[in-house]
Amino acid sequence: MATPKTAAFSETEQGLAAFAKALSHPARIAIMKILAQQEACICGEIVEILPLAQSTVSQHLKELKNAGLIDGSVDGPKSCYCINWKAFEKFNVDFNTLFSTLKTQDKNSCC
Amino acid sequence: MATPKTAAFSETEQGLAAFAKALSHPARIAIMKILAQQEACICGEIVEILPLAQSTVSQHLKELKNAGLIDGSVDGPKSCYCINWKAFEKFNVDFNTLFSTLKTQDKNSCC
DNA sequence: TAATTTTATCGTATTTGTACGATAAATGAA
DNA sequence: TTCATTTATCGTACAAATACGATAAAATTA
Numbered sequence: 001m002a003t004p005k006t007a008a009f010s011e012t013e014q015g016l017a018a019f020a021k022a023l024s025h026p027a028r029i030a031i032m033k034i035l036a037q038q039e040a041c042i043c044g045e046i047v048e049i050l051p052l053a054q055s056t057v058s059q060h061l062k063e064l065k066n067a068g069l070i071d072g073s074v075d076g077p078k079s080c081y082c083i084n085w086k087a088f089e090k091f092n093v094d095f096n097t098l099f100s101t102l103k104t105q106d107k108n109s110c111c
Numbered sequence: 112m113a114t115p116k117t118a119a120f121s122e123t124e125q126g127l128a129a130f131a132k133a134l135s136h137p138a139r140i141a142i143m144k145i146l147a148q149q150e151a152c153i154c155g156e157i158v159e160i161l162p163l164a165q166s167t168v169s170q171h172l173k174e175l176k177n178a179g180l181i182d183g184s185v186d187g188p189k190s191c192y193c194i195n196w197k198a199f200e201k202f203n204v205d206f207n208t209l210f211s212t213l214k215t216q217d218k219n220s221c222c
Numbered sequence: 223t224a225a226t227t228t229t230a231t232c233g234t235a236t237t238t239g240t241a242c243g244a245t246a247a248a249t250g251a252a
Numbered sequence: 253t254t255c256a257t258t259t260a261t262c263g264t265a266c267a268a269a270t271a272c273g274a275t276a277a278a279a280t281t282a
Binding site for chain 1: 264265266267268269270271272273274277278279280
Binding site: 005006008009010013014016017020021022023024025026027028029030032033036037038039040041051052071072073075080081082083085088089092095096098099101102103105106107110 | 116117119120121124125127128131132133134135136137138139140141143144147148149150151152162163184186191193194196199200203206207209210212213214216217218221222
């Protein structure tokens with residue numbers, strides 16, 4: 001059986017992995033860039049910029065939202081998205097912490 | 112068709128996404144921790160620590176190696192792995208750059 | 223009210239990821 | 253040489269991700 005063993009790992013490892021997974025597709029990184037650069041973060045504008053179908057973009061937006069990296073609000077018939085900077089920064093800090101912790105612990109004993 | 116449109120995105124986006132994908136599984140983050148903490152980075156020791164089959168661990172090691180995050184060398188019948196700090200740091204820097212660039216550009220106009 | 227616009231969701235097809243057991247290849251030990 | 257140890261790879265099964273068209277839901281416009 002290919003049942004995921006996610007639960008067997010620590011909260012920190014799961015959290016960092018979930019964050020990394022949210023940004024593991026170039027389209028989602030592109031969306032984060034667009035959200036930062038555009039004046040109004042309307043779904044339709046993102047669809048126009050990216051070479052993907054509307055439904056696919058909606059799916060990517062949903063994943064970013066589930067990961068907490070972006071927020072979304074309804075504006076009439078349109079949907080407005082923006083970056084959740086607090087969450088984004090938290091993950092960035094967590095990742096930097098992992099990197100520096102590992103580098104400090106490193107024994108550099110083989111290879 | 113569900114053919115990936117990876118090629119439609121920029122090199123930077125693809126690179127960051129590939130890096131994130133390599134760390135998008137808790138087992139691979141755990142492996143990075145083990146490689147930093149253990150004196151000798153033998154495959155068999157990693158297998159003993161993680162709740163995964165030997166073949167599964169081997170697969171995860173292969174993915175980390177393909178992403179360039181770790182190096183591997185044969186030591187008799189054993190395999191020794193270690194973190195490729197140059198590559199790991201490069202990705203860490205790239206990611207920090209993305210974060211700070213986006214934050215600088217942010218217009219914070221909606222939501 | 224009726225038509226248009228916008229977006230989320232559904233259904234579906236295809237690809238990729240995850241996990242395991244079994245096996246092969248390589249090395250060291252008996 | 254023969255046997256044991258170690259690890260990578262193969263085959264397989266199932267789960268999840270990716271992508272699209274079609275459609276439903278909600279709100280504005282005519």
